[in-house]
Amino acid sequence: LISTRPVSVTSHTVLVVDMSGSMREKDVGINKGSVTRAQEVYETLAQYLVKEQIEKMRHYHSGQRLPLDVVSLIEMRDEAEIVFEAIPIDSHLFNTLMERRKTCRPSSHGNYMPSLDAAERLLNKVSHAGCALLFLFLSDC
Numbered sequence: 001l002i003s004t005r006p007v008s009v010t011s012h013t014v015l016v017v018d019m020s021g022s023m024r025e026k027d028v029g030i031n032k033g034s035v036t037r038a039q040e041v042y043e044t045l046a047q048y049l050v051k052e053q054i055e056k057m058r059h060y061h062s063g064q065r066l067p068l069d070v071v072s073l074i075e076m077r078d079e080a081e082i083v084f085e086a087i088p089i090d091s092h093l094f095n096t097l098m099e100r101r102k103t104c105r106p107s108s109h110g111n112y113m114p115s116l117d118a119a120e121r122l123l124n125k126v127s128h129a130g131c132a133l134l135f136l137f138l139s140d141c
Contacts (some may be wrong), residue, residue, distance in 0.1 A: 010067035011132040012086065013049070014119045018139035019075040019111030025140075040091055041138050042101035050094045057089075072122045073100075075108060076139070080114040085122060110141065 023038040036045070053069065066090060070086040084099070087093045115137075123133050 006123050008068050008069055009086070009126055009131050011069040012069045012123065012126050013069070013134040013136065014074065014136045015045065015124050016070065016074045016076055016080075016115045016119055016135075016139075017045075017104075018110050018141065019077050019104065019106045020139075020141075021107055022110075022140055023106035031115040036104075036106065037140055038104045038106045039101050039128065042104060045138075046094050046097035046101070049098060052092065053089050054094065069116075071096050074115050074118050074122075075104075076112065077111050078109055078114075080111075080118040080120070082118055086125075110139065120139055 003094075011065055018041075019038060019085075024036050026033050026036055028037050028040045029035050029043075057067070070090045071089060072085045072087070073083040075081045075083055082094065087096065098122070119137075123135060126133065
C-alpha cells in the first residue's frame with residue numbers, strides 16, 4: 001500500500017511488540033494470572049489504538065473522504081519479524097490484532113537492534129510532508 005500510493009497515507013504507526021520469554025508472564029490486566037503480558041499488549045492495541053480510532057473516524061469524518069492511517073507491526077525476539085506492513089486502521093486490523101492475541105508465542109530473548117532497524121526502514125518508506133509518523137515500542141524491560 002505505502003509503496004504504491006505513499007502520498008495518500010496520512011499517518012503511519014509502527015509498532016514493535018516485545019515477544020521475549022518474559023512476555024509469557026501472567027501478571028497483568030484485570031484478571032491477573034489469566035492472560036500473558038503479550039496477550040494484554042495485543043488486547044490494548046486493538047481496543048485503544050484501533051477501535052477508538054475507528055469510532056473517532058466514523059463520527060468526525062461523516063460523509064467525507066477518510067484519512068488513510070496505516071499500522072505496521074514488528075515482533076521482537078532474537079530477530080525482528082515484520083508481521084504486517086501498512087494495514088489501514090479498520091475492523092480488519094482490529095480483528096488481526098485480536099487474533100494475534102490468541103496466537104502470539106513469546107520466546108527466546110529480546111534483541112532490540114534488529115527491531116529498531118526494521119522500524120526505521122518501515123518509517124522511511126513514507127517521506128512526504130503530509131504524513132504523520134508514530135513509533136511505539138511495547139516492552140516489559
